[in-house]
Amino acid sequence: MTILCRQMADAMLTVKDEEGKQVFPTGGTRVLAYPAPHYAVADGGAAGLAAGGAGDYAFVYLNVRMGRGRSEATQQRAGQILLEVAKAFFAPVMAQRHIGITLQIDVGAEVFDAKHSNIHPLFNKA
Numbered sequence: 001m002t003i004l005c006r007q008m009a010d011a012m013l014t015v016k017d018e019e020g021k022q023v024f025p026t027g028g029t030r031v032l033a034y035p036a037p038h039y040a041v042a043d044g045g046a047a048g049l050a051a052g053g054a055g056d057y058a059f060v061y062l063n064v065r066m067g068r069g070r071s072e073a074t075q076q077r078a079g080q081i082l083l084e085v086a087k088a089f090f091a092p093v094m095a096q097r098h099i100g101i102t103l104q105i106d107v108g109a110e111v112f113d114a115k116h117s118n119i120h121p122l123f124n125k126a
Contacts, residue, residue, distance in 0.1 A: 005031040011085045017074045027120035048098045059100040066107050
């Protein structure tokens with residue numbers, strides 16, 4: 001998962017808006033992954049077994065939070081870029097078992113959005 005996180009972060013840094021500006025600030029780009037200790041997927045594996053598979057399903061849920069102010073086209077471009085990274089990463093797994101990939105981008109009004117960092121100055125050199 002560390003490799004996927006790095007690939008997603010690297011891809012995020014390549015996303016540009018219509019004016020060619022970087023969408024995700026380098027110092028603010030963060031990707032994390034954690035397992036869900038409890039879950040259920042589809043029918044529990046019956047259809048997978050019937051299709052000749054192992055009968056165990058896997059899934060990954062990717063959620064991107066993007067600050068307001070980006071155009072719909074920029075949001076779609078970011079989603080497509082990140083989906084392609086995820087599809088390429090999971091292609092070997094999908095060749096061996098059934099897996100679902102969901103990528104969702106949330107943009108919304110933050111109730112509270114404060115940031116405190118000494119990382120941004122590393123990348124904000126004019």
